[in-house]
Amino acid sequence: MASVSGKRMIPGLRNAGTANAFAAVENELMVKVLLIEDDSETAEEITAELADRGFDVEWSANGIEGLDKARALRPDAMIVDRLLPGMDGLTIIEALRKDQMRTPVLVLSALGAVDDRVRGLRMGGDDYLTKPFAVVELIARIEALLRRPTESRETTLRVGPLELDLIERTAKRGDRVIDLLPREFRLLEYMMQRSDQLLTRAMLLEEVWNYKFVPATNLVDVHMGRLRHKVDGPDEAPMIHNVRGAGFILRAAP
């Protein structure tokens, strides 16, 4: 269910134009994703899910073959399992980085150990996902990797009627000034940099609050509830959307 609703709500395919990846989709130049995963069932599920979302998925079950494919195909993003026959996932990433290939890589692993995660990221992985994971989470992270906000010198973020002044630390929706606490400001800033993108709870915890674990209480929902209360006034069209079982999206257009 979660994945179904997530699929429907992923904005990129319809609201293209905000990021290159999705412009590419519209131009019939599909975004290429290379999946290196030795478990064929998992691979099938992921491939099907990504294909549904308009990605061109290439699958490789073996580390060495995977590395060859990565060099030949030059994919836009890669999903690499940590433990692979032939060649370890981290070794592949290391080899690619040596070749000056900057392709964003999402590392998958059944090893949840914190050290392992740190190692995965240090070796050049861009994000790390521990098995078992929800498909929505995987898709959201891949899209986030494909649409990483570019370094900008803009001091004002704008999404639809929403305006965030990073210097003055003020927020406005149209003419209405929104009074934000520092933590709310940080959350809104993160969301505005990634508007029209599904942000999962785990992503928000990691990126906004620097939480490396999932707390017992549903922290994200409470914080998001507060922020939404301030951003979306009683008679305004909602901008912050809750995707059931998946996460949240800040949308420019209602």
Add this chain to the structure above:
Amino acid sequence: MALPAALSKRDPGSGNSMRQPQFIRSNTFHWALAVAGVFAVFVTVLFGFIYWQIDDYLTARSDAVITAQMDGIAGLSPDRRRDAMDERLREDPRGVQISAIFAADGHRLTGNIESLPPLLRIDAPAQSTDIIRIDRNGREHQVIRAVARRMRNGDVLVLGRNVDEAGEISHVVGQALGLGLLPGFFLCLLAGAWLSVRAQKRVEEVNQRVQRIIAGDLRERLPHRTVDEPFSRLAVIVNGMLDEMETMIHALAGVGNDIAHDLRTPLTRARLSLERGRTNARTLEQLQAVADKAITGIDQSLTIITALLRLAEIENSRRSAGFGSVALDEMLREVCDIYEPIAENKKVGLHVRVTHRLMVRGDRDLLLEAVANLVDNAIKFTPEGGRVDIELLRGDSETIVRVADTGCGISEHERDAVLRRFYRSDKMRHTPGVGLGLSLVAAIVKLHGFRLAISSGSGCRVEIICPDREDGKKGPLARLTKAGQAAGS
């Protein structure tokens, strides 16, 4: 036995050793053999030394005697000298005495030496010399100790003594050697063999018990005697370890049961809803609702597994490499900041009291997790209108993080239990949670070498006590720098 047999087939030389009794191959026996060898060498050297000492002593004594006799005889008149010499020979039943007088031209006047020994220095102290002794039985070559002196009339007086007695002594010594050394040597070997056999027996006994333990009989223990000997002490130590392990295994089995139970509940729900949905669902919406329910159940199970793995990871972790300086004051404010809306929603007052900048050495992420867990718990178990206080205190050479609430508290007998995995107080049965939170905190605290203290104030009070590290300079556990910034909530 399959392996040694195979070895002996490959190497015919080792076949012999296979037929030797077990004790001969044992290390104990080899040691005994070595000790016996050293003993034999030592005894031989000792006897040699004694022989040499005795020989030396006897020679010196006989030298003194013949010199004294020479002095006596030399003082007599020439005629009396001859009588004295003859007298000396007559009074020597063992035939060890040698005496002779040679005229100035070298021919023998009287005595039992054939001729004046050419190498005998005259007027010198007693010395060893070769002579030909003559008597009724004929001529005989001998080595003697002798002294020669030239008299005023030109005669040369020779007095000597056969020291071949030393040979006899060496014979006696040899006999003593044989009689003393050989039994000693064999006694050594015998003792070695006995000790070896005894050790072998005990090892075999232990081996049998250990095999039984391996086979699963966890109550089996190693045999030991009440005597204070190394083997028994070792057995007692191993038994202690076995006791500990048995307790641990039982505890683990208990945890296993808990896990199974906690996993079964959500999985059963998931299964039930899937089963019912499969038969009853008529529309897509109904089916989706069923799938949603099932996913929730499975997610709950996964949450439990993740928490358990994480707990195991932290408990097994020996790393402190990732440790750095963590500013507790900042961290507490952060936690408070994150949990404030949650507390507010529940109408619980959340306050942080931090007056100093305090640093500890540790893993920031883990410590944050620990404190967040405590605060999470505190808010969860505090009824509406209550309050939760987060405090950072400085005690004598320790830094204390205190989370106090006005909730139901933890009763005395439950305090150890709450740290156990899956423990949930009866009062909290209805509160959602995995029941691993406090065990996780305990594991993190232990990893850092801190202490966890649970006491009751108006509700429950949990403290993480971070003692200062002794090596004051490097990574001071708590560096007190008055920041003078009192923090509100």
